[in-house]
Amino acid sequence: MMEIMEGSHAVAEAVKQCRPEVIAAYPITPQTHIVEALADMVADCSLDCEYITVESEFSALSACLGASAAGSRVYSATTSQGLALMFEVCYNVAGMRLPIVMSIVNRSLGAPLSIWNDQQDSISLRDSGWLQYYAEDNQEATDLHYIAYKVAEDHNILLPAFVCFDGFILSHTYEPVDMITQEQADRYLPAFKPYQKLDCRDPISFGMYATPDYYLEFRYEIDQAMKRSAAVFEKAGKEFFEMFGRDYRSPVEEYRLDDADTAIVAMGSICGTVKDAIDEMRDAGKKVGLLKIRTFRPFPSAEVKSALSGVSRVAVLDKNISLGAKGAVALEIKDALYGSQVPVLDYIIALGGRDVRRKDIREVVSNAEAGIGDLFYGLRTEVL
Amino acid sequence: MAGQTCDLFDCGHRACGGCGAALVSRLILDAAGEDTIVVSSTGCMEVFSTPYPETAWKVPWIHSLFENNSAVASGIVAALKKQGRKEKVIAIGGDGATFDIGMICISGAFERGHDFTYICYDNEAYMNTGIQRSGATPYDASTTTSPAGKCATGNPLPKKDMPKILAAHGAPYVATATIAYPADIRKKVKKALDTPGPCYIQIHAPCCTGWGFEAEKTMEIGKLAVETGLWVNYEMEQGEVTKVKKVVRKPVEEYLKTQKRFRHLFRPVRNDTEIAKIQAIADRNAEKYGIDIKLKKD
Numbered sequence: 001m002m003e004i005m006e007g008s009h010a011v012a013e014a015v016k017q018c019r020p021e022v023i024a025a026y027p028i029t030p031q032t033h034i035v036e037a038l039a040d041m042v043a044d045c046s047l048d049c050e051y052i053t054v055e056s057e058f059s060a061l062s063a064c065l066g067a068s069a070a071g072s073r074v075y076s077a078t079t080s081q082g083l084a085l086m087f088e089v090c091y092n093v094a095g096m097r098l099p100i101v102m103s104i105v106n107r108s109l110g111a112p113l114s115i116w117n118d119q120q121d122s123i124s125l126r127d128s129g130w131l132q133y134y135a136e137d138n139q140e141a142t143d144l145h146y147i148a149y150k151v152a153e154d155h156n157i158l159l160p161a162f163v164c165f166d167g168f169i170l171s172h173t174y175e176p177v178d179m180i181t182q183e184q185a186d187r188y189l190p191a192f193k194p195y196q197k198l199d200c201r202d203p204i205s206f207g208m209y210a211t212p213d214y215y216l217e218f219r220y221e222i223d224q225a226m227k228r229s230a231a232v233f234e235k236a237g238k239e240f241f242e243m244f245g246r247d248y249r250s251p252v253e254e255y256r257l258d259d260a261d262t263a264i265v266a267m268g269s270i271c272g273t274v275k276d277a278i279d280e281m282r283d284a285g286k287k288v289g290l291l292k293i294r295t296f297r298p299f300p301s302a303e304v305k306s307a308l309s310g311v312s313r314v315a316v317l318d319k320n321i322s323l324g325a326k327g328a329v330a331l332e333i334k335d336a337l338y339g340s341q342v343p344v345l346d347y348i349i350a351l352g353g354r355d356v357r358r359k360d361i362r363e364v365v366s367n368a369e370a371g372i373g374d375l376f377y378g379l380r381t382e383v384l
Numbered sequence: 385m386a387g388q389t390c391d392l393f394d395c396g397h398r399a400c401g402g403c404g405a406a407l408v409s410r411l412i413l414d415a416a417g418e419d420t421i422v423v424s425s426t427g428c429m430e431v432f433s434t435p436y437p438e439t440a441w442k443v444p445w446i447h448s449l450f451e452n453n454s455a456v457a458s459g460i461v462a463a464l465k466k467q468g469r470k471e472k473v474i475a476i477g478g479d480g481a482t483f484d485i486g487m488i489c490i491s492g493a494f495e496r497g498h499d500f501t502y503i504c505y506d507n508e509a510y511m512n513t514g515i516q517r518s519g520a521t522p523y524d525a526s527t528t529t530s531p532a533g534k535c536a537t538g539n540p541l542p543k544k545d546m547p548k549i550l551a552a553h554g555a556p557y558v559a560t561a562t563i564a565y566p567a568d569i570r571k572k573v574k575k576a577l578d579t580p581g582p583c584y585i586q587i588h589a590p591c592c593t594g595w596g597f598e599a600e601k602t603m604e605i606g607k608l609a610v611e612t613g614l615w616v617n618y619e620m621e622q623g624e625v626t627k628v629k630k631v632v633r634k635p636v637e638e639y640l641k642t643q644k645r646f647r648h649l650f651r652p653v654r655n656d657t658e659i660a661k662i663q664a665i666a667d668r669n670a671e672k673y674g675i676d677i678k679l680k681k682d
Contacts, residue, residue, distance in 0.1 A: 021466040022459060050462035055492030059455035062448060062489065066423065066459030069446050072466060074459070092448050198444035198460065200419045200471050205439035207447035214436050 002178045007138040007170040008033030010177040011077075011103055011163075014145040016047045017185035018101075020075040021192075022067035024052040024060045028082040029115045030167040031105040035077055057082035061089040061102070068098040069206050071197030073149070076100070079167055080107035083121045087128075093160045094129025094222060096207055097195075099152035100160040101145065102130075106268065106319075107167040108352045116353020117167040119268060123296075123320040123328045129222045131161040131229055132297040134267040136253075138175040140294075141165035143246055146180075146189050150236040155195050157229045159222070164296075166269040168353070180244055188243055226298045233295060251300035254307055256282060257289030262365050263308050265333055266317040267293045270349075270356055274317070277361035288365055293329065301336040308337060314344045315368040321348045326374065345373020354378060392418060397440035399432040402599025404589030404606065405478070407563040408505040409433065409440075412474065415573035418443055420472045421464075423457045425481035426450035428512045428591075429505060444471075451485040453477050454493035454502060461498045472577050473500040479520035480510045482586075483544050494553040494582045501576040501583045504546065507591035515594040519544040522614065523665060524658055525645045527594075532648035537658050542665070550584040551623045557581075558620040562588035564606030568617065568629075575619075588615045596644020608639040613666035616673045630677045633670060636663045 005013070012034045015023075023042075025035040041047035050067075054060045057078050064074040078086065083104060093100055104122045108114040122132055133148060135141035141163065148161040165171065180188070196204060210218055230251060237249035255275050257263060264274050271292045281288045291307050293300070308314055314337070318327020325331065330346035337344060345368050350356045364377060392413035399406035405428055413420070424430045424447045433440040434447065448456050457475040464471055477486055482504040490502060509527045510516040517530040521539045526532040530539040551558045557579040559572045569587060576583035590605045592598065597605060609615035610629060614636055617629035637659055640646040649655045649662075670676050 022462045024459060024462075050466045052458055052462055052496065054455065054458070055488060055495070059452065059458070059489050059492050062452035062455030063459030063462065065448055065452075066446070066456035067463035068459075069456075070421070070460045070463035070467075072463035074463075088449055089452065096448070198421050198446060200421070200444055203418075203442055203444045205434055205441050205445045205447075208434040208436040208439060209431060209447075210436045 002176050004174050005138065005177045006033065006172060006174050007141055007165065008172065009037050010138050010142045010179065011145060012037035012041070013179055014142045015075050016041050017180070017182050018075070018145060018149050018189055019073065019191070020049055021072035022050045022052065022064065022074045023076065024054050024063035024067070024074070025076045025078070026054050026057045026060045026082060028057065028079055030107060030171045031077045031079045031082070031103070033171065034103060034105070057085040058089060061086045061093065064100050065089060065093050065096070065098060068100050069096070069198050071194040071199070073192035074100055075102070077103035077105065079105040080109055080121045083125065084109060087125070090125050090128045090130060095218065097158040098160060099158055101148045101152055102160070102162055103145070104162045104164040105167045105171045106164050114352040117169055118351045118353070119164065119319040120321070120351070122162050122164045125162070126297060126328060129159060129226065130297065131159055131226070131295070133161065133163050133295055134293065135163065135165040135170065136269060136271040136292060138170055138173065138177050139246070140248070141170055142177055142179070143240065143248060146185060147233070147236045147240055147248060149189055151229055151232045153192055154232050157225050157232055158195055159225050159229060164268065169269045184243065188240065230295070230298050230300065248294065250303065251295040252303045252307060253292040253294060255290040255292065257291060257307060259287055260289030261287040261312040262368055263289050263291055263311040263314045264317060264361070264365070265291045265293065265314060265329060267296060267329060268319065270317055270319065273356055273358060274361050277358040280358060281362060281365060286365065299332050301332070304333060304336040308342060309340065311342060313368050314342055315364055315373065316344060316346050317349050317364065318346055319350050321351070343371070347373060347375065347377040349377040392442045394440040394442060397433045398435065399428070400593050400599070402592040402602045403432070404507060404563045404591060404602055405429050405505045406432065408503070408587050408589050411563070411566055411569045412476070412503060412573055413443060415570040416472060416474060416577060419470070420474055421460055423453045423460065423473065423475040425453040425477035425486060427478040427481055429476060429478065431512060450481055452489050453481065453486065455489040457500045458493045458496065458498045461500050475500060475502045477502070477504055478511070479504060479506045479508060480518040483519035483546050490550070491553065494550055494555055497581050499580055499582070501573070501585065503573070504584070504586045505589040506586050507589045507594060509594055511591050511594045520546070524649060524662060526648055527645070537655065538645070538648060547584060547586055547620065551620045555582050555584055556622055557583040560586045560588070560615070560617050562606040562610055562615060562617060563590070564603050564610065565617070572619065594645070596647070597642055601642060605639070605642055608634070608642065612636045612639040613670045613675055614639055614662070616669050616675055618673055625673065628673045628675055630675050632677050632679065633666070633675070636666050
């Protein structure tokens with residue numbers, strides 16, 4: 001049923017429909033509306049769940065780790081500094097192959113302190129072994145939660161997942177969202193079946209240390225599961241499409257890319273602005289298209305290569321920066337296109353919530369056409 | 385006893401001979417039984433008991449990180465509650481994990497009142513990394529980061545009063561114990577597990593490697609700590625001390641002399657000033673907890 005909903009509330013509703021047995025979360029802007037909405041549901045008995053009000057994000061994910069190991073479906077949400085505080089636990093959860101799903105309401109990292117949006121937080125955990133899915137709008141942010149649980153909990157995968165969506169731009173914005181019903185959610189996502197759990201009837205040890213004789217193989221197996229998850233994502237997307245008509249089967253989404261000279265590559269809410277700008281540029285006779293990255297981990301290199309092989313240039317919009325190198329998305333695109341002659345130009349954009357409008361996208365494309373790139377877009381040189 | 389304890393904490397672990405912490409593992413499981421889930425912090429006990437693919441734990445066991453065992457335990461307790469399961473949950477950490485790096489997680493878990501028992505095996509320094517000072521290291525003990533030297537007499541700071549801090553959180557049951565009295569440990573573990581809410585037991589666990597004594601002296605040194613008043617065995621219920629182990633006190637140097645970590649107080653010259661300060665710590669303990677047995681005078 002289509003409803004006008006705040007992004008956070010739509011996500012909270014989807015989380016509720018996924019029937020988590022344990023939620024542990026710590027408040028941080030702009031994640032709060034999700035965990036407040038879930039707390040209301042618990043208080044009103046519309047969500048039957050143990051809700052732990054922990055004393056830090058570090059403990060939030062640690063509690064989720066324990067609950068997941070004990071055999072429950074669990075949920076948490078965080079952003080920015082909170083995710084940074086979870087860093088150690090994130091690696092641990094992935095290494096222990098616990099299928100925890102966590103919403104990341106993307107926000108910049110300090111210093112300087114900023115509560116506004118970019119994607120530096122989740123990008124900083126790109127090597128941790130968590131699946132990373134990015135949403136363009138509130139509908140996608142909502143739907144990706146059901147899909148994330150399905151992929152994460154698959155016994156051939158058993159990896160945790162971030163569902164990332166832009167802070168404020170999506171989380172605090174009201175948009176029409178078509179919510180599925182609880183009955184439909186139950187049909188799509190059956191009850192959690194742990195692969196193994198802490199159980200006195202079948203005692204096993206979790207989280208043992210590995211000597212150099214074993215460590216490499218553990219990491220290899222995580223990487224293999226990460227790669228296998230691409231097919232499981234496609235399958236989960238197909239089931240979702242067949243049941244609800246919304247299509248998330250592909251790890252990338254192409255928009256007017258077929259005959260494009262310039263391809264823009266982006267992730268998250270900025271894609272909406274890019275699509276509008278592309279429509280305007282197309283009307284003006286410019287052949288511009290978009291390749292939206294939906295799954296950043298695993299990174300869909302083959303799909304990227306195939307989608308971008310015919311273009312004259314690629315302009316990557318990176319809402320993050322690997323300081324001293326480039327934006328993380330651009331690095332991946334360059335890797336995917338290695339050996340081709342297509343130039344890849346990187347634009348570090350919208351950091352710390354700097355607004356991006358259609359005219360900015362047009363300017364990026366003009367820059368790319370002139371071969372000007374690998375820069376911070378929109379720098380206010382007067383304050384440097 | 386060996387047959388029983390080997391059932392749940394297996395004999396084939398890799399602890400040093402004479403390890404106090406290994407005795408703690410055995411005694412805890414002996415008391416708790418098989419319907420127990422154990423959460424271990426990173427540290428000696430974790431390392432000597434679980435080199436992949438071998439484990440000494442015959443109950444469900446989990447290790448995540450150094451500082452988060454009580455947060456992990458919170459999640460386990462919540463999951464068990466939701467699933468309607470009745471297993472007991474024990475979190476075990478060394479003194480570094482408990483007094484220092486895990487403090488925020490323990491405080492949070494105790495404040496929230498989860499039903500679990502936290503057991504600290506207190507060997508009074510970071511032993512797994514090579515005997516560095518922790519908040520549990522006693523005054524004047526020489527460690528690798530608080531060494532005795534020409535202008536230092538070892539650790540310059542007193543031991544943190546962790547049981548009192550957790551009692552102040554509203555913990556219904558807090559106790560101290562030492563491996564020198566195994567029956568007492570079993571009794572206290574059972575009591576903690578039978579008490580709803582977060583309970584804390586701090587167990588004095590002599591470390592032959594870190595403290596510098598021969599492996600066969602572990603029990604004797606544990607006993608001497610109590611007999612000199614430098615370690616007090618007591619129970620606190622609802623924040624009040626309800627039971628104290630009373631002793632006929634011996635001078636502290638009888639304990640200090642047995643361990644290399646205090647050798648600088650006696651060699652090359654005896655340091656009467658520092659020994660007197662440590663005696664004063666024992667005297668304050670004796671007064672505070674009333675541990676002295678008054679001998680009748682003829």
